Amino acid sequence: MNRIPKACAGLATSLMLVIGAGACSSSVAKSSSGGRMTGTVEVGTGVKADLDKCPSTWNQTGGITKDSITLGISAPRSGPLAGVGGLADGVKAWFDHVNATDPVDGKKVEVEIRDDAYDPARTKTNVQDMIASGKIFSFFYVIGTANNIAAQPLMSQACIPQIVGGTGSLDLVGHPDKDPWIQGGLLPYATEADIWCQDIVARKGKGASVSYLAMDNDFGDAYAKKLQECASQGDIKLVSQQRHAPTAPSITNQITTMAASKADVAILGTTSAFCGQGLSGIAASSWHPQVYVSTTCGQVGATFSPIDPDGKGTHVALNRKDPADAKWADDPTVKETIKVLKDENLSIVGTPPDGVLLGRYIEYAMRTAAKMDGGLNRVNLLKVMWHSDFQNPQSLPGIRFQTDGVKDPLIFDSVQIGTYVPPAAGEKVGHYDIAKTVVKGR
CATH class of the missing domain: 3.40.50.2300 (Response regulator)
Structure with missing residues (x-):
């Protein structure tokens, strides 16, 4: 109403x-x-x-x-x-x-x-x-x-x-x-980053080490600024801060540097194909952090299906039903x-x-x-x-x-955290396990 x-x-x-x-x-x-x-x-x-x-x-x-x-x-x-x-x-x-x-x-x-x-x-x-x-x-x-x-x-x-x-x-x-x-x-990117910080503290406790990658423009700046504020408040500890140009052909070097940090958490504050590149780069390394990607990369079919199972366990702030997610196959809308x-x-x-x-x-x-x-x-x-x-x-x-x-x-200031699950044997696409709690930025 x-x-x-x-x-x-x-x-x-x-x-x-x-x-x-x-x-x-x-x-x-x-x-x-x-x-x-x-x-x-x-x-x-x-x-x-x-x-x-x-x-x-x-x-x-x-x-x-x-x-x-x-x-x-x-x-x-x-x-x-x-x-x-x-x-x-x-x-x-x-x-x-x-x-x-x-x-x-x-x-x-x-x-x-x-x-x-x-x-x-x-x-x-x-x-x-x-x-x-x-x-x-x-x-x-x-x-x-x-x-x-x-x-x-x-x-x-x-x-x-x-x-x-x-x-x-x-x-x-x-x-x-x-x-x-x-x-x-x-x-808002700052709201999303704050929600990441809240979720990291809930899962890892205060002071977890974080390595992040952000696009080198105003979009990435908003993520970076809020993550730095979280660090100054003691919620997280930033151990590696990487940036990339919007037109970069690859982010391999940045992911290699992040992996060398061995941080507890990896954050990909980027968009489009860069998210898939980053997730595959992390999966190919010996680094096994808790991973978050921008909500702009939350589409199952576009981001995760092409790289399955590399995105397994990735956390995303979600607010909509994804038609490519098998979870919603029977939903009328x-x-x-x-x-x-x-x-x-x-x-x-x-x-x-x-x-x-x-x-x-x-x-x-x-x-x-x-x-x-x-x-x-x-x-x-x-x-x-x-x-x-x-x-x-x-x-x-x-x-x-x-x-x-x-x-x-x-x-848009409320989300639910989804965790990506790759398709099991016999399934064509993966899905999100979605937390029931609605989270808002502080």
Whole structure:
């Protein structure tokens, strides 16, 4: 059920359940004679959007026509991290399904995808071009921390939301009082690293030795900073700290150095193919640490199946059901996800299923906004972004998509720890043993 504030108590119960609490935010915004909203509007607890700072050409219904709603994303479709860009295909596949079965607000949702090869300069150009086109209602999941550092100021200045932005950097997300136009769409990297620290202490006790590898960019910096904080607090002891370039052809040297440390714990704060390389490198050594990998590498089919059984016993912070995990073979939502992807000739391995997960939330947000006073528009979308309470059926049981303005600005801050189990004889794919306890960052 959606959360309903006291101010909404006089509304009909059925209406409250549909529109949620965000529709009741107080506002001094008003429509001009041309229909454009002006002034300052409260879009969540402690969150305001100053519409007078928006460009003169801005309108709250930009990107919506009588027949369509257009969403935009810049993502790596080429280069070493091209696999991450498959998430955009998953979102598009979900909305192709929605368009064919129950269109949002009676309109077709179109998804415009631009390739940036994970190059922040190209991301910035892509976003500039999409803004200039005047066709984008909202951006979603622009992928990469450095990429968002380059492009998010453009989206915020243009007053175009980025729902579930593709970064876990707390320098960019989690501060809607400063920038209401971006909502984080990843478990924050610092939160994830803190959860690793908590789990290490629970399994090994305080002071366990840790060797970590992190990508040499803002993504890796967030992991490294939090792990260093954990070490300064005495939770862990860092004995080897390695970095690698996002375009590195190999991380063999870093893994060799980590293995020489003989640390109790190995952490791979990286993504895409680097995770599999790291796990295989550790397995081939004489080193047998407790291993953690980034949640961005949590897909069974993409990360673990190609290297089985090298990932045995690896711990991952999880918040969604993986269609490639045999554990969910009979789950109705997973079956639906598989069908949606196969209908578009997409793989259930890798990031396309994550795109369906996010597509379900974006659909919820737009349908909820469409029921509010004024209908579907960017301001009402902001209200949903900053006051969500959605049980995504593709999430793990007990994990909800929730926000409450500055009180709870992170839509992803809860996980369950999964431990990878390779396939037994006669099985095609492995699975996670998932702890029942839901863990949050401190």
